[in-house]
Amino acid sequence: MASAVHGRTRPAKPKKQERNQKRKRDDVDAEKLEEAxxxxxxxxxxxxxxxxxxxxxxxxxxxxxxxxxxxxxxSKAIPLALKGHDILGAAKTGSGKTLAFLIPVLENLYRAQCVGADAGLGAMIISPTRELAIQIFEILRTIGRKGHMFAAGLVIGGKSLQEEQDALIRMNIVVCTPGRILQHLSQTAGFNVDNMKMLVLDEADRILDMGFKRDLDAIVDYLPPDRQTLLFSATQTKKVSDLARLSLRDPEYVAVHESAASATPKTLQQNYVITPLPDKLDTLWSFIQSSKKSKIMVFFSSGKQVRFVYESFRHMQPGIPLLHLHGRQKQAARLEITDKFSKAKASCLFATDVVARGLDFPAVDWVVQVDCPEDSDTYIHRVGRTARYERDGRAVLFLDPSEEEGMLERLEQKKVPIEKINVRTKKQQNIKEQMQNMCFQDPQLKYLGQKAFSTYVRSIHVQKDKDIFKLENYDLEGYASSLGLPGAPRIKFLKADADELKKRKNAPGEILSDSEGDAKGKKAVRTKTDRMFERQNQDVLAEHYAKMIRDDKDDVDINKLDGEQEADDDLFDVKRRIPADGSPNSDESDEEADALDAPKTVLIPGAKEALVIDSKRREKLLKSKKKLLKLKDKGTKLVFDEDGNAHQIYELENEDDFRARGEAEDQRKKFLEEEAERVRVADIDDKALAKEKRRAKKEKRKERDREANEENAVDEPNEDREDLMANFLADAQDVSEDDDDQSDDDESVPHKKQKKWFENDKAKERTEEKETEIETFDDLEAAAARLLG
Structure with missing residues (x-):
């Protein structure tokens, strides 16, 4: 029977024929796998x-x-998961927990034939961070690309919501973050999770804590209760309340390293350094200078600190590529930075805890924790970025003296072996002056430093473990100075509990009359026009910047209902001036300042002589940074070498090295001989160059004369002999000048005078006759005859 006629000129390729097969595979022996x-x-x-x-x-x-x-x-978790058990998996960082839940996901859905858009979502894998979700998805794609036909997707935000909605309704496996998947569960109509069979939480303790509690509770409400749940983390939770929230059914607790001697890998060398808060940046800079060929991760407690240290160190050129990563960056930038750091052989990454969990960066040599972690679990996850898969690694923790006792006790409870080491004072560099210079020259960098200071202090204030973090024990003034700031920024913390705040919020308007309302207690109405005139430029030096440095003595604390404010309400309140009496808490009013009893002296940093304060005008002088600069000594200009070390622009040579080269008179003679030889060689080159210039000028002059002769040959054919003779005489004179090397001017060679546009032959003859000298009477008669005739 003849085949049907169609439009193809060639038969279809075998690969295209395979794509047209059904999504439901008939070659799967599900019963055999179930039996095994x-x-x-x-x-x-x-x-x-x-x-x-x-x-x-x-x-x-x-x-x-x-x-x-x-x-x-x-080996322990995969068999249990294949049989359908709920699992709480705990193991050290870098022990392969990702494969422990990805393989059961693929196998259980493969045996159940949960393939195609009609099957709906079969498994949901939730990660606390976008970077970890991307890493999980890449491993899933690597393992499943050899024959699996599941539709898997990554839902982490950073893309158009509509694009994710269109793709999500066809997915069988989704890797996601809590916030984004909750948005789809509540807004995407075609997203069906009724038949979902598996829920996986990677870094489960982080997802179950207060940061994601609301999102996770809302997600669980959408999911079917008869599902398999897998929880994996390096520090697993055992709280009954957490397990009840997830509706776990007789979970199997798999903790392979629970009986181990330490909670961290054996190949990880862990040390801590007692570093006062003002010296942390000096120690960090010195450490980076001594480890330029290493791959380093540096952890801070806030994104503002990460950005400030990155910008400051980048200007100082440490000699190693610097990167920074925090949660405020856009998704594309975060992916680019993680990719750069993964491929780099030597680099330094400043980061927050957004990369502390689960991420696998190849061959990290050092993990440096500049800021103390909030608890021992965070410490374990941070140091887990190195010494992965039985590789060697080192970790260093910077501890303030007030943090040492409490933090070591917490680490001992978690079986974390850590040893104390000391910093070599000879190799430690002081960068406080450089930081101050940079902040003085760049207002935006100074503003970043102020925000870094405030976010760090706030992070210490909100810590739960007050045995470790005691805010009154930190040298905050010294820390502000180490950041290059002229003083500690002004920060307020609310000390009232929730009941007092609620009471303040619901208080009648009369209480707010002094600061917010009119005399009758009614709050003033702000119109659209008022708001328009209150607008300011929204740059880095906007209103929120002014709030950090202003000094209002009449500010009312929100915690005080009676309008009074105690002296200890503020954490610190730094005046933007140098007090006349040298004390930071001077309570003199303006009237008292006008009548100073006796002159006082104030020593200004950088000035040789103390400033005498004998009037109110002199005291106001202290508030002007520009005028204070005139009283200070001028700084010395510094240059930086290839290693980033600062040197003076002019430095005297070592006397011993000078004497080793011989006597001063011999060195002087040798120097004069070398300079004479250099001048002689330069003189030869100069003469050759001058000769070449003269030759070029001569060629140009010949070319110009040749063009003029050609023009004259058209108008005056009878004067060819005269022109040739003039050219011959000119060439002869040029040759003689070139041989003698005595003239460089073009005027030394006679040029044939060219005929102007207004001249004719008769005018030329008359000119020649005038130039003819009359010596005899016959010449006079001949001239008269020419004039008459």
Missing amino acids: VSELDLKATYASFTALPLSAPTTAGLKAANFTKLTDIQ
Whole structure:
């Protein structure tokens, strides 16, 4: 029978024919796999992936990715997950927890044939950070690309919501962050989770804490209760309340390293350094200078600190590539930075705890914690970025003297071995002056420093563990000075509890009359016009910047209902001037300042002589930074070498090295001889250059004369002989001048006078006759005859 006629000129390719097959695969022997899984011995120990009843696509994907041996957490968690048990998995950082839940997800959905858009969502994997979600998705794609037909997607935000909505209704496996997936659960109409079979929480303790509590509770309400739930983390939770929130059914607790001697890898060397708060940046800079060929991760407690230290150190050129990463950056920038740091051989990454969990950066040599972590779990996750997969690594923790006792006690409870080391004072560099200079020259950098200071102090204030973080024990003035700031910024903290704040909020208007209302207690109405005139430029020096440095003595604390304010309400209140009596808390009023009893002296940093304060005008002088600069000594200009070390622009040579080269008179003679030789060689070059210039001028003059002769040959053909003779005489004179090297001027060679545009032959003849000299009577008669005739 003849085949049907169609428009193809060639048969379809085999690959295109394969794509047209149904999403439901008929070659899957689900019953055989189910039988093999049911026969698994949970008490047995499995060493390789081939010993487990895995499907052919999963086995091919593991082989292509070079995964052959099972880690401890994988050998115990995967068989339980394949049988459908709920799991609480806890293992050290870098022990392979990601594969421990990805393989069961692929296998359970493969046996259930949860494929295609009609099957709906089969598994949801939730990660606390976008970077970790991207890493999980990449591993899932690597393992599942060898035959699995699931539709998997990444939902983390940073893209158009409409694009994610269109793709989400077709997904079988989704890797997501809590906030974004909750948005889709509540807004995407076609997103069906009724048939979802598996829920996975990576870094479960972080997701279950207060930061994601509301989001997770709302997500669980959308999910079906008869699902399998897997929780994995390096520091697993055991709270009954947390487990009840997730509706776990007889979960199996898998903690392979619970009986280990330490909670961190054996290949990790951990140390701590007692560093006072004002010296932390000096120690960090010195450490980076001594480790330029290493791959370093530096952790801070806030994003503002990360940005300020990055911008400051970048201007100082430490000699190693610097990167910074925090949660305020856009998604594209965060992906670019993580990719750069992963590929770099030597680099320094300043980061917050957004990269402290789960991320796998290859070959990290050092983990430096400048700010003390909030608890021991955060410490374990931070140091887990190095010494992964049995590699070597080192970690250093900077501790303020007030933090040492409490933090060491918490680490000891978690079985974290850590040793104390000291900083070599000879190698430690002081960068306080450089920081001050940069902040003085760049107002935006100074503003970043103020925000970094305030966010750090606020992070200490909100810490729960007050045995470690005691705000009154920190040298905050010294810390502000180390950031390059002229003084500690003004910060307020609310000390009232929730009941007092609620009472303040619901208080009648009469109480607010002094500061917010009119005489009758009614709050003033702000119109649209009022708001328009209150607008300011929204740059880095906007109103919120002025609030940090202003000094209002009449500010009313929100905690005081009676309008009074106690002296200790503010954490610190720094005046933007140098007090006349040298004390930071001077309560003299303006009237008392006018009548100073006796002159006082104030020593200004950088000035040789003390400033005498004998009048109110002299006292106001202290408030002007520009006028104070005139009283200070001029600074010395510095230059930086290739290693980033500062040197004076003019430095005297070492006397010993000078004497080692010989006597001063011999060195002087040698110098004169070398200079004479250099001048002689330069003179030869100058003469050759001058000769070349003269030759070029001569060629140009010949060319100009040749063009003039050609023009004259058209108008005056009878004067060719005269022109040739003039050219011959000119050339002869040029040759003689070139041989003698005595003239450089073009005027030394006679030029043939060219005929002007208004001249004719008769005028030329008359000119020649005038130039003819009359010597005899015959010449006179001949001239008269020419004139008459």
